[in-house]
Amino acid sequence: MSNMEQPGENSHSGMWAQPVDTLSAGDMPEGLTAINIQGRRAIGALQGFGQLWKKTYKVRLSGVNRSSAEVMQIWKENFALFQPPGNRFYLPSGGVTPGKIMWIDSPLPVAPPFYDKPGLVPMTSGVMILYADDESFSVMTPEGFPVSGWNNFSVYEEDGSRVAQVQSFERASDPIYEFGFRFMGGAARQEFIWVHVLTQLSNHFGVNGQVTMTRECLDPSIQWAYAGRVWQNAGMRTTLYKVATPLRWFMNFFRGK
Amino acid sequence: MSKANITLNVRQTKPDTSVIDIQGEINAFAENVLMDAYTQATSNGARNILLNFEKLDYMNSSGIGLLVTLLIRAQRQKQRLIAFGLNEHYRQIFELTRLNEAITIYPGEEEALAMAV
Numbered sequence: 001m002s003n004m005e006q007p008g009e010n011s012h013s014g015m016w017a018q019p020v021d022t023l024s025a026g027d028m029p030e031g032l033t034a035i036n037i038q039g040r041r042a043i044g045a046l047q048g049f050g051q052l053w054k055k056t057y058k059v060r061l062s063g064v065n066r067s068s069a070e071v072m073q074i075w076k077e078n079f080a081l082f083q084p085p086g087n088r089f090y091l092p093s094g095g096v097t098p099g100k101i102m103w104i105d106s107p108l109p110v111a112p113p114f115y116d117k118p119g120l121v122p123m124t125s126g127v128m129i130l131y132a133d134d135e136s137f138s139v140m141t142p143e144g145f146p147v148s149g150w151n152n153f154s155v156y157e158e159d160g161s162r163v164a165q166v167q168s169f170e171r172a173s174d175p176i177y178e179f180g181f182r183f184m185g186g187a188a189r190q191e192f193i194w195v196h197v198l199t200q201l202s203n204h205f206g207v208n209g210q211v212t213m214t215r216e217c218l219d220p221s222i223q224w225a226y227a228g229r230v231w232q233n234a235g236m237r238t239t240l241y242k243v244a245t246p247l248r249w250f251m252n253f254f255r256g257k
Numbered sequence: 258m259s260k261a262n263i264t265l266n267v268r269q270t271k272p273d274t275s276v277i278d279i280q281g282e283i284n285a286f287a288e289n290v291l292m293d294a295y296t297q298a299t300s301n302g303a304r305n306i307l308l309n310f311e312k313l314d315y316m317n318s319s320g321i322g323l324l325v326t327l328l329i330r331a332q333r334q335k336q337r338l339i340a341f342g343l344n345e346h347y348r349q350i351f352e353l354t355r356l357n358e359a360i361t362i363y364p365g366e367e368e369a370l371a372m373a374v
Contacts, residue, residue, distance in 0.1 A: 019353045044355045131318035138318035218329045
């Protein structure tokens with residue numbers, strides 16, 4: 001906070017996304033589809049279907065002589081590069097900016113033993129950048145995304161070292177995803193992804209950091225009121241979209257497009 | 258780790274209602290003090306927990322996560338979480354994150370207390 005700011009004033013408003021009713025595809029990367037973003041609402045951890053989990057992943061960057069802001073800047077710039085194979089993230093033009101969409105093309109797993117390999121069910125969607133400052137940023141999910149909630153990414157100082165952290169507050173968005181998380185390797189895949197990202201971040205700084213992970217089930221209950229979200233399931237819709245691709249080509253051919 | 262820059266005061270206004278006055282910043286470092294305040298606020302059997310944001314300086318997205326954690330704990334104990342004193346900016350943040358669908362917001366303490374029945 002700068003010295004000019006007064007308590008309670010709107011001084012941090014630029015760090016948060018502006019409220020919107022529905023999301024807009026904006027500058028979508030080439031080759032992706034907007035069907036799971038355009039017109040979708042952003043939803044939080046309270047609006048999903050499955051059990052609510054808080055998961056915290058940390059890696060200590062011992063010996064890294066950089067400020068938290070410098071580490072976060074490098075993390076933001078390389079966010080897509082630090083993802084595991086098959087998990088494609090697309091930063092918006094201008095980088096991590098509140099309100100923009102970070103596009104994601106990440107096939108969903110279907111077999112628990114292969115959680116560390118790219119999945120088989122196509123899923124194209126994205127997340128809205130909810131908040132960003134020099135040392136942290138957060139993303140919020142749209143309707144139809146595998147999870148409903150937030151992911152916070154931060155760097156801070158602890159006992160003389162920088163610590164990079166990923167913390168998620170989220171629950172499966174619908175019954176299909178809940179089944180996938182529990183029985184098809186979805187939860188293991190998700191945990192693998194963030195451990196991989198933090199490992200890549202520490203490797204970037206020449207540190208062989210050990211990633212720790214804690215998980216806490218904040219709410220074990222199922223919210224049946226959101227079972228209907230299955231119709232917005234981004235995995236299902238992306239699959240149908242891809243299956244229908246030859247038909248669209250055929251139709252466009254005869255329309256002369 | 259950075260220190261929490263928050264001061265919380267707990268007061269019981271009615272037998273079933275406690276108010277937590279928040280002064281300072283709600284971020285990841287506020288977790289322990291916020292949860293301690295919640296424990297204190299509910300120790301006398303209060304069913305309505307009012308969060309007073311009138312002196313909130315700053316809240317980041319980690320703070321939203323803390324409020325969700327607090328909300329879930331309250332709901333599991335069949336307690337109500339009520340907010341008042343949010344400025345326009347943080348009222349918008351509550352709407353953006355859709356916390357306002359689970360935490361009722363009132364302009365001031367008087368209105369919040371009137372509804373805490």
